[in-house]
Each structure stands twice: as C-alpha cells, then as structure tokens.
Amino acid sequence: MTTHTIGIILNGASGRICSTQHVANALAPIRDEGGLVAGDARIVPRLMLVGRNADKLAGVAKSYGAEWTTDLDKALADPAFTVFFDAAATSQRQGALEQAIAAGKNIYSEKPVALTVDKGLELLRAIKARGLKHGAVEDKLGLPGLQKLSRLAASGFFGRVTGFRIDFGWWVFDGTEVPCQRPSWNYRRKDGGGLILDMYPHWRYVIENTLGPMRRVVSSLSTATPARVDEKGGRYDVDVDDNASTLIELEGGAIGTILSSWATRVRRDDLLTFQIDGSSASAVAGLHRCYTATNAQTPRTAHFSIATDLNIDYRGNWEEVADPGPFKNPYRIGWENFLRHLVTGAPMQADFAAGIRDVQFAEACYRSVKDGKWVSLAPLS
C-alpha cells in the first residue's frame, strides 16, 4: 500500500466551522486513524492552519497536532501543501481562492463558493485552465435524517412526488439581553451576510439531489431583527435578510416551499425538517430521525370539528425509519470524497460547479425578490 501525504492549507482555521467540523471532526480523526484507505492507497492529511489571530490558531493547532501561520502567502508558497481549503468569512473567499488557484493548489471550498454565479464561473475557468482538482462543501445531505429521506426517495417510496417542504431556523438573539449566537458578519451585506446567501446553497443540493432539478423559484424576504450587538458590544444595523420564504417548482412538476428564519421559535420535530409528500406515502426528516406515513397509515380526515377538540394525535400513525447507521460526520464524508478524488480520481459529485449551482439558487431567489417575479433556474452552461 502506498502512503500519500496530502498537505492541506485550511484558511479561516480558527473560525467556528473550520476548527470544529473540518479540523476536529474530520481531518484530524482521519489522520489519527492512520489515514484514509482508498484502493491500494493510504491518504494521510497534513494540516497547515491559516488565519488572522495567532493565539487562537496556536490553540487549535496544539489541540489537533497541526502546523499554523498567519502568513497566507508563505503557506501558498510551500509546495508540500497541494490543497487549499477556504472556510474564512464569505466576503474574503473570492480573493483567497484566486490567490490559491494562481499558486496551483487544488481547491476545496466552504459554501457559498462565490458571491455571484459570474464570480464563481471565473474561478472555475481558472481552476480548469490550470488543471486543478476541485470540490465544494455540501454537508447537509450527510445528516442521518436526510440520508434516510433521500434513500426513501431513491427507492420510489413516495410514488409520484406531489410536494415538499423545508422548515428551518431558530431564534438568534440580538445581543442585548442574551449574546447573539452567530458571528456579526452574518448580518452585514459588505461582509457576505444574509440568510439566503448563507443557507440557500444548502437547500439547493439537498432538494436537487433528493428530488431532481428545480425549474423556477419565487421568494420573499425580510429583516426581522433590524439592529444587533456585535462581538465587541457595539450596536450595528442589520442590512440583510434574516427571514425568507420561497416557492419552488421542480422540473418534475411538484411544488415545494422553504421557510427559513433566524427569528422563529422552534415547535417542530427538529431545527431543520424536510417533508416530502407523494401519491403513495409521505416522510418527514429532521437532522437525525425520519418518519413515514403510507396511504394505509393515513387517516381519512373528512372535515374540521368546530365545536369539539377531537384530541387526535396526528403524529401517532407515523412510523420511524429504522436505520441505525453507522453515520459518519457529514463534513468528514465530504473530505473523504475529496481526498479520494485527489488521489484515485474517484468522481466528485460535489465539485466546484455544484457549488456554483448552489450560489445560482441563492442568486435567483434574490433576483425574484428584486423583480417580484418567478426566476427560472436553467442548468449552468
């Protein structure tokens, strides 16, 4: 067996998502377990953490046995590191990826891979011109609940799909009484904030990989919390959406909805739920669990009872999908796919083009709000 040590530069490494999911739960465990076995290759990641805050970087590096630097140029100049991964704040992404592509690094990127489709396509052209490998983080399909749901869809369980619904979000405090749970840049346009830009890339690949291509979309959005308090206690105005509703028509004809909000209090099965309805059955998945109801399990509801609460448990007839796993960390699934793709040439479904399609969905939703119209989602050429 040949061992391939792959040097990976992780940009934004002390940030929330990079330090926890990508380093602690994906790359460090792969390395510490002796590497990823792919055919007759063993792939061992070597980590170079890059960010702005030396103390934070040194802390993460010490915990997970990584190298670190605050000097991105120096990291990019090192030929031992052939992969560049970006998980820094969204607004910095384009410049960082351009630099990494120019340095000839293979590219793996957090979402959104670009701020606009045009910018994303520019990056993809540059990646292809240099013959680099590429991938995008599309982690949510790896959630156990959504894996169960997509297996049901692939098996034809629903019959003809008649509709679907994604319901997502929770209350994000404005920082006055309780500290805000999300970085303040998420609520500033100049920093790449906005709920649609942040979350809709996920809904694109979740929907299209489970139910097929989207034909068109129409959205509305609002700013539910117009002012917030940042990490340093300063008050700032929110100039982006934190609440959005979208109607989606699939190529297959079914219509679905997405409700996403940072200004809602949860009283549903989970923080994210995805329901699919079909002529034979329905299913609803949360992050971990998935429940189904077939026609045989569906009550023959005929009318409301206005006078009396009939006290019916409408959840009682749903059955939990028995699938004990094992389920891997979704970010680790992404890294394993990308590392295999790098070394063995295995196909990478979540490539940079898929990441641009994720951006296309967010962009189409913003355009539909601006124009007050449905916007079509023709495949990207």
Ligand SMILES: NC(=O)c1ccc[n+]([C@@H]2O[C@H](COP(=O)([O-])OP(=O)(O)OC[C@H]3O[C@@H](n4cnc5c(N)ncnc54)[C@H](O)[C@@H]3O)[C@@H](O)[C@H]2O)c1
């Ligand atoms: N796949 C997912 O589920 C998921 C979840 C969260 C975030 N993300 C993406 O990961 C990226 C980072 O998000 P995060 O929540 O970890 O953010 P974060 O604020 O915790 O981390 C951002 C990192 O970027 C660096 N940075 C560089 N320039 C910055 C600037 N101008 N302002 C603030 N930070 C700057 C910071 O030092 C920090 O290391 C974003 O692109 C976000 O969309 C993806």
